[in-house]
Amino acid sequence: MAYLHVFLTLLGFTQAALYNLSSSSVHILTTQNFDKQVTRRRDKWVSVVHYYKENDGRSELHAVEMNHFAEDWQGVFIIGSVDCDKYSELCEAHDIREFPSIKVYPPYPAPVSLYEGEVTSKSLSAYAAKYVPSNVIEISNENLQTFLDDKPAVPKVILFTEKAGNPTLFKALSVSFESKMFFGIARKDDDAAVKKFKIKDFPKIIIYKTVDQKHKEYSGEIKYRSIFEWLNVYSETFVHGGNEESSSTKSWIIEALPQMHKLSVDDICYKQESMCGIFFLESQPDEHIITMSRVLASKFSNKDRGISVKFMWLDLNTDKAYADKFEGVEKDKLVFLKYGKRSRFVLHQGELSEGGIEKTLTRIVGGDGKFTNIKGSLPELAPPKTK
CATH class of the missing domain: 3.40.30.10 (Glutaredoxin)
Structure with a gap:
């Protein structure tokens, strides 16, 4: 066989x-x-x-x-x-x-x-x-508190392990989240860290916020992509530079498919290195589109495939003038926007299916995506509706 x-x-x-x-x-x-x-x-x-x-x-x-x-x-x-x-x-x-x-x-x-x-x-x-660089700090009983107190608004990620060495996966994560999170590794005999976080089984990954003295434990597979996605949720609830911004006041930061409006567009699209995928809809996205967006964002995250993509949806009822800047776009369409001094976009052709959208993104990655320049500047988006 x-x-x-x-x-x-x-x-x-x-x-x-x-x-x-x-x-x-x-x-x-x-x-x-x-x-x-x-x-x-x-x-x-x-x-x-x-x-x-x-x-x-x-x-x-x-x-x-x-x-x-x-x-x-x-x-x-x-x-x-x-x-x-x-x-x-x-x-x-x-x-x-x-x-x-x-x-x-x-x-x-x-x-x-x-x-x-x-x-x-x-x-x-x-x-x-052997070539993977590392930003991981070796934690001991002596330096634990110094590590935790350094820039208290910046999340600390700690791997607790019984093994020697520094796992390649963890080193790569420390590079991916450089300047957004601090990474440390603690051994089983580092009893100060083990007792503080009540670690009973190994390996264990936690994320800790010094400012509120709380930590969360990772419970998924010990694989790069799974851990990256878990950490990414927490990294995006912080403003660059270490100033905490509550996800309760910026709910779009942790939403799988946030609405594109005046307050959210900078955080998700304009002021990020990611390319922005925009669904043009006349009503709230259904579960199929939300799930599909989550899966595709995972596949094309952290520039693992040469490009990083985040998805949003735009309400045509409130932002028709914005949509009109995208030539050929109508309801239930998807575009990929590269925002900047010379904003341009690629219109996804065909059905809104995971496989079809992935093919469009793959063409863009391969240099075969045909971008259309947006004439003039994009208009200001409407503010979010109050609930």
């Missing part, structure tokens, strides 16, 4: 492209997006890139392992692929002389290296892990 499974897996790859734009967790890298997704992110991030040709004889197996690798580790690392049949100049620019080749791009100033080990998810992650 094992041999049959491998055969059927390989057959599937030979009948289609090695990496599927809509279903693979591996980034499809091109001449248009390579610098943005890999080169410009070498200040903090480690990238692992598979260079291949369709008929090089080994890339079918490599692609299986790279997909497994990306399913578990995308976000911790940037995991991508380049089709050298299509992008030969890009492969030449990166000195690719044999196919397949896997290169690792660590943070500067470490040099790019050619990976020559076994091509498995376990081996690739172990090799790339």
Whole structure:
């Protein structure tokens, strides 16, 4: 059965492209997006890139392992692929002389290296892990209170563990939330921290707010994406710079699909690095749209796939003039807005389905999204309706 499974897996790859734009967790890298997704992110991030040709004889197996690798580790690392049949100049620019080749791009100033080990998810992650930077502080009985008291409005994230070392996943999270949260690691024998937070089982992750002396425990899977999403809710209830802003006064910060209005637009869209997905509706979004937005925002969060997206909905009854600035837009449509001095957008074509929207986002990531410039400035949005 094992041999049959491998055969059927390989057959599937030979009948289609090695990496599927809509279903693979591996980034499809091109001449248009390579610098943005890999080169410009070498200040903090480690990238692992598979260079291949369709008929090089080994890339079918490599692609299986790279997909497994990306399913578990995308976000911790940037995991991508380049089709050298299509992008030969890009492969030449990166000195690719044999196919397949896997290169690792660590943070500067470490040099790019050619990976020559076994091509498995376990081996690739172990090799790339040594390059992951860290903002994690080792907590002891002596420095616990200093760690907690430092900038009391900034959330503190603590991993309690029985093991030695600093997990790669936790180091990557500390980089993702740099300047938004402080990260510490405490061992089982650090009894001051263990007693203070009443830790009884390991591993355990908590988030602590010094200003109100309260903490919350993480109860999900010990996986990067799950922990990131949990922490992200708390990071977004704080104004940049450490000044707390209650989620009760800014409810849109923690909503899965907030309404776009005068008060919310800066926090979610205008003053963020994320691209903004806007649903144009005449009534409150239904559960299908809300759930779909949550899933897609998770898939395209923290720029793991070369782009970060947050979704909002706009009420056409109160902001028709705003919607009119988007050429071709009508009710039940979705656009992706890049806001700035030269605001522009991509109109999603087709049904509002998860798969269809993901394909539109993937085209944008790949440099194939056709943006339309918005003429003039966007009008001010209406304030939210009082309840």
